[in-house]
Amino acid sequence: MGKWKTFYLIPYGLWLLLFVIAPVALIVYQSFVDVNGGFTLSNYQNFFGISAYLKMTFNSVVYACLITLVTLLISYPTAYFLSQMKHKQLWLMLIILPTWINILLKAYAFIGIFSGDGTVNHFLEFIGIGRQQILFTDLSFILVAAYIELPFMILPIFNALEEINPSLLSASRDLGASTFQTFRRVVFPLTLNGVKSGVQIVFIPALSLFMLTRLIGGNRVITLGTAVEENFLVTQNWGMGSTIGVVLIVAMALMMLLTGEKKKEGGHVQ
């Protein structure tokens, strides 16, 4: 059987090598190459030296935080009520359903909803507020991004809630805790790991969103993702694009470290 075990490892090993290690190595290598193909540190100097890039990094982090926060604020109550419902699996299914639709299609749908002649503005006109510029604002960008990330936050929290042993809740009540106290002292701490993995899954992609910054944000919102796209496709400065990629990878690693689990009980999450 030992021989078979190594045999089964081959596809996984190859996959890891070809699609994880090799691309990351290439990105790191590219980030040290200048436009003419020589070795250079100037990409990093530019990144940390030009205020525009630092400002962009700062902006991206702020937007990513806001998106994560909004997503969390919507997701936690949703997951909580979901776990109390009768037909949980059905409701869960309905929440997962939108992830089957291509993100571009969803973005275009939002353009229709938010545009000057769109549904939201019709409603605002109807209730007497009048037309507002919604598309191409920070608000619309954060809302749409949060909408798209929503299922990825709800699922881990829902799983964590599901795994709480009901007898713990009974015990808490028997010992005289109010519903709120039970939630604060028992339920929330036990779901913390679900929240953490939700935050991890949402924060990193939010840092490098680029399609939405253009379609919904009208490029008035610039994130690191936009800069990567621009450097690779438009200016063809692959070195700089890769440098930003490396920064994003490092940011991701930091994020994992900060929110990482310390192998404790409960809150097991896929």
Added chain:
Amino acid sequence: MKRLNVLLSGVVVICILLYLTGARLERTEGHSGSRTLTIYNWGDYIDPALVKKFEKQTGYQVMLETFDSNEAMYTKVQQGGTAYDLTVPSDYMVEKMAKSHLLIPLDHAKLKGLNHIDSRFMHLSFDPKNKYSIPYFWGTLGIIYNDKFVNGKDVQHWNDLWSPRFKNSMMLVDSVRDIMGLALFSEGKSANTTRSNEVQAAYNKLTKLSPNVKAIIADEIKMYMVKEESPIAVTWSGEAAEMLDGNEHLHYVIPSEGSNIWFDNLVIPKTAKNIKGAYAFINFMMRPENAAQNAEYVGYATPNRTAMALLPKSIKNDRQFYPSDQTIAHLEVYNTLPSKYLNLYNDLFLQFKMH
């Protein structure tokens, strides 16, 4: 285990079958035959009736493939997977492809009808002796406005865009050279300037435009302008022509003080297998009646002077797309900038977007 094996081998067999069918289909399409001509063109950039006519006259079979950006086309030609016999890069890309040795020099003795091409559009900076390229269509950068919301008199010049009355009411095309260019043109400077202080001044001026800018996007501008999401946009004449078809309130203006003029050009890339056919096609497209028919279909401006005379009055007298000689004299082609300056333009444009 047995079921797993059956399943796996089933998947493998299906994959092989699909691959073989695909390969077969490709062969019957005949990518490499000497009687086929493979043209790599922008989407919807030639009248299909002309392709039919060409096939009938010459007996070549034409394969049309399309691309949507110069960069994508460049990458595919460079990789050389497909035997493209003709392609249609824009001006700066001609220069870049020539420098990368991706183009075959044209033998002018084999070209018939070069005399029809307007001499103003020959020997331009990106290909001084037309060694590699023949202009196919040309166009400009300009302002498009909706007469329901904006008085045409208020948007005749670049500087008009800075007017406070246009707060949050314009869309800009997401293109470094064009937007930095707009600021430079408004100051009466060249859009190819390599004087750092002029570029910096243009950036400073652009940041003041920021409150008026709703969005900096690309193809979507067409949709938004037609749907009247924005009263003003800055984009290329080709895009404008399509928008004008979609909404009768839209108008296109080329600021007379100066703007960009761009060219899409026929070239024979290194991947060409059927060079004779490529020449036949270039000559076919230079024939005035064909060039005129194509211009009428596509809606862009033809560089073929004889063909222009054949166009209906409503088209050739349309100052929006065939501007006056005086305006044309102020138009400028973008040169490829030295990479140092290109980076400066790019960085400043990125900063402008973040402003």
